[in-house]
Amino acid sequence: MAVTLKDVAERAGVSRSAVSRTYTGGASVAKNTRRKIEKAAKELGYSPNVLASSLTTGRTKLIGLVSNNFHNPIFLEVFDLFTKGLQDRGLRPLLVNLTDEVDPENSVRMLRAYSVDAVIVASSTLPESFAQGFRDAGVPVVHSFGRHVETPKVNVLGINNIQAGQLAAQTLVARGYQHIGFMGGPERATSTQDRYKGFIDEMALHPQVKVTSSFAEKYSFDAGRVEMLRLVAGKPAEAYFCGDDVLTIGALSAIQSRGLNVPDDIGLLGLNDMEMAAWANVDLTTIHNPIKEIVAASVEMVDAMLTDDTRAPEARLFACHVVERGTLRPLV
Numbered sequence: 001m002a003v004t005l006k007d008v009a010e011r012a013g014v015s016r017s018a019v020s021r022t023y024t025g026g027a028s029v030a031k032n033t034r035r036k037i038e039k040a041a042k043e044l045g046y047s048p049n050v051l052a053s054s055l056t057t058g059r060t061k062l063i064g065l066v067s068n069n070f071h072n073p074i075f076l077e078v079f080d081l082f083t084k085g086l087q088d089r090g091l092r093p094l095l096v097n098l099t100d101e102v103d104p105e106n107s108v109r110m111l112r113a114y115s116v117d118a119v120i121v122a123s124s125t126l127p128e129s130f131a132q133g134f135r136d137a138g139v140p141v142v143h144s145f146g147r148h149v150e151t152p153k154v155n156v157l158g159i160n161n162i163q164a165g166q167l168a169a170q171t172l173v174a175r176g177y178q179h180i181g182f183m184g185g186p187e188r189a190t191s192t193q194d195r196y197k198g199f200i201d202e203m204a205l206h207p208q209v210k211v212t213s214s215f216a217e218k219y220s221f222d223a224g225r226v227e228m229l230r231l232v233a234g235k236p237a238e239a240y241f242c243g244d245d246v247l248t249i250g251a252l253s254a255i256q257s258r259g260l261n262v263p264d265d266i267g268l269l270g271l272n273d274m275e276m277a278a279w280a281n282v283d284l285t286t287i288h289n290p291i292k293e294i295v296a297a298s299v300e301m302v303d304a305m306l307t308d309d310t311r312a313p314e315a316r317l318f319a320c321h322v323v324e325r326g327t328l329r330p331l332v
Contacts, residue, residue: 165198
């Protein structure tokens with residue numbers, strides 16, 4: 001049978017309320033009493049029932065972790081970092097799959113039913129209005145990898161995707177390519193829209209370079225492969241900014257399957273610097289997205305919001321840079 005709070009109280013020779021206070025954050029317990037309770041709990045193998053304690057504290061320590069792109073393996077890295085970061089702070093992640101979901105109403109209803117203390121929306125494709133649905137329902141929310149705005153209505157952390165698009169264009173122009181392509185993710189995704197805008201705006205400064213653009217159906221390997229197969233069947237560009245690593249790796253597969261070489265025949269530039277990008281058989285030149293730093297800052301912000309719900313929403317930008325590997329020709 002499970003060891004109960006009553007068992008610990010009897011072993012320690014204290015009241016049940018003293019045991020309860022010992023395992024309630026911020027509650028006052030005499031040092032000597034706490035030592036006796038912790039000793040008794042260890043001897044009995046007692047673990048406090050956190051769900052039961054939430055009835056007293058009003059806090060479940062559950063954090064909703066919401067995302068909508070489980071096709072992209074980058075989110076395995078993201079979820080690993082988030083779950084570890086939350087658990088290290090005594091918080092418990094509740095993972096929610098929002099694939100194909102664009103209306104926050106259902107998610108808000110479900111997460112409120114679980115009495116989550118806060119929500120992290122981990123998505124680079126959803127608009128700020130999605131995270132606002134949680135805020136409007138009275139749930140503290142952080143939008144990680146969200147679209148940057150100057151006056152945010154919710155906390156937003158990530159890179160400036162417009163600047164990332166500009167950096168991609170500058171990187172390809174600097175290598176002397178005369179026909180450059182943008183192969184983005186789905187057009188409806190905010191990250192695609194912003195990366196495309198930055199890319200096109202920068203390319204407008206280089207009218208001597210031919211520019212073409214296209215969009216894949218999803219941020220996925222298969223979608224990147226399908227779109228690149230279509231492109232190489234015609235007159236492909238000399239190099240492409242694909243807007244996402246997994247999309248770029250799909251494009252790489254398509255190019256190689258047609259007997260072409262990267263970077264000799266076609267150059268490729270990704271974005272994210274996911275772990276797979278550094279694999280020897282991939283060796284992808286990409287734009288580094290500081291995912292670890294964004295996740296760590298998001299977890300810190302959520303933890304702070306639980307003790308201070310008066311904090312004004314803020315937007316935090318993180319710098320990105322090019323990681324040189326083997327899918328682009330050298331600088332000219």
